[in-house]
Amino acid sequence: MSEAVRQRDVRAGRLDADTYEELFSDLHPPLDRHEAHVEADRCYFCYDAPCMTACPTSIDIPMFIREISTDNPIGAAKTIFDQNIFGGMCARVCPTETLCEEVCVREIAEGKPVKIGQLQRYATDRAMAEERQFYERAASTGKRVAVVGAGPAGLACAHRLAMKGHDVDVFEAREKAGGLNEFGIAAYKTPDGFAQAEVDYITAVGGIEVHYGKQLGRDIALAGLAADYDAVFLGMGLAGVNALGNADTDAEGSIDAVSWIGELRQAGDVASIPVGRRVVVIGGGMTAVDAAVQAKALGADEVTICYRGPKERMKASEFEQELAKIRGVTVRYNMSPKQMIATDGAVSGMVFERDGETVEIACDEVMKAIGQAFAPDALNGSAEAISLSGGRIGVDEEGRTSMPMVWAGGDCADAGDDLTVTAVAQGRDAAESIHQALVAS
Incomplete structure (x- = not known):
């Protein structure tokens, strides 16, 4: 093992079992009946x-x-x-804090809104x-x-x-349903296998068959689906990963945050996931916060979120930003990535520009949470039939494409x-539009 890799000190099992259980427990414990009624x-x-x-x-x-x-949570569900x-x-x-x-x-008058999200969970969990x-x-x-x-x-539409x-x-x-609900959200937000339980609940309506390991552009083609089916709905998400450009490198320790979160979510034991001692997360959305908070929960000594813009432009909500800070993450703003430093093929630091000055942060892992991109190659020859808009598939108010x-x-x-x-709203509304088109045909 090289000196640089030893300095990275990336390993699993940094903490004891009780600490992992506490740090990865439910972010918002469910309300009991009395609490729900009071709220x-x-x-x-x-x-x-x-x-x-x-x-x-x-x-x-x-x-x-x-x-x-009125004590009717099933009706509420x-x-x-x-x-x-x-x-x-x-x-x-x-x-919910921004919706x-x-x-x-109550929020406008008192600064303390009704806990709508937790009440929604109370009802749906009961059902x-x-x-x-x-x-x-x-x-x-x-x-x-x-x-x-x-x-x-896709599942809302289905x-x-x-x-x-x-x-x-x-x-x-993939070999599992759920999309980002299963692979891209922090484990402490959806513990106890909830994402798969929800998939099972949704598909129990019947008439839905899920075929796994079938990727558009690799295993299936849009032209073939359009020929074989009466209608097609595309809800495959974003397969591409944005890069840091000249500031990026393929050095060991340069990680895609979404993939890392997915690996953590699929781990049978979170303690088995290695993490560096000093981690830098680049990005300003909820993925950046999810990655940073979980890196800290796995035992990293220092975790720093570096966002290129000012605080008010950060896509992560104020609640998410405060959560990161409470969990021991440092959040730095106006940090524009300029160079990833590698020593013997392993990450050893990141260089940023901040207010005209150069800032260097020593680290042994860099997690990139700068967004994903649509991969038009997935359309596999049908791109000419589907108009793109803003780098993604262009749709009208009902979700119709140009095909x-x-x-x-x-x-x-x-x-x-x-x-x-x-x-969910787009999948549901597209289904209504598809239904009307099928009934009319």
Whole structure:
């Protein structure tokens, strides 16, 4: 082992088992019945409901909170699932502090909003625990739809289409469904295998068959799907990874944050995942925070998030930024990456420019969380039939692409803000549009 690698000090099992359990435990422990009722009673049940307007899936928030307050959590769950079949996951990972809770009248008047996200989790968890299914498949229409990608957009689309009696084949590149819900979100946000439990709950409606290890452009082709199926929905997310340009290197210790988070999520034991002693995370979104907080939780001595812009431009919410700091992560702003330093083929530092000055941070791992990119090669010869917009698939307000009977939604489409809840809304709305087109054909 070279001196540089020894200096990197990247290893697993830095902490004891109890510490891992504490640091990777549920970020927001669920409310019990009494806590849920107390919180529900804080809601004013506003007639114009700004919280509902702020929700990308337009859940009737006052209604489901009222149902909780009258001790009807199952009814509340149905109100939620009617609009958002991923209501359980969104209750855990949605940035409610910048959506529904930010416009809550209690927040504006008192600086303390109703805990909408936690109430949503209370209701949806109850329904899922009791295996209460609210939807039955309509009579078969004889129509077949191909959905590419088993993430939030794809499964939301598949569920709504299956409800309406269409047969849906979902093609997923990985060996597990869930998309970023399964592979790209911090383990402490969705512990105890919740992502897969939610997939099972959603597909239990019937009429949905998931085919694993089927990647668009490698194993299946869009032209073939369009010929074999009555309609196609593209929800494969973003396969490409943005690079640091001249500041990047292939040195050992230069890591893609999304891939690293996925590896951590799939580990049977988090203690088995090695981490450096001094880690730099480059980026300003929730992925950067998720990577940084988990690197610290694995036992890194120093973890620093370096964001190229000012604090107010950081995509991670104020809550996420504060969470990182509380968990021992240093957050530095206006840090523009200039050079990754490597010694004997291993990362040993990062050089940044900040306010015209050069700043060097010694580190043994650099995690890049600077976003993902759409890989148009996946369209495999059909790119000329589908117009791109902003480097992604161009769609109209219903999710239609420029290719007949092909829709798209989620991160691969140029129509949202890369949030789980937005992807769900786009998949659901595209399904309604697909249904109308199939009925008319």
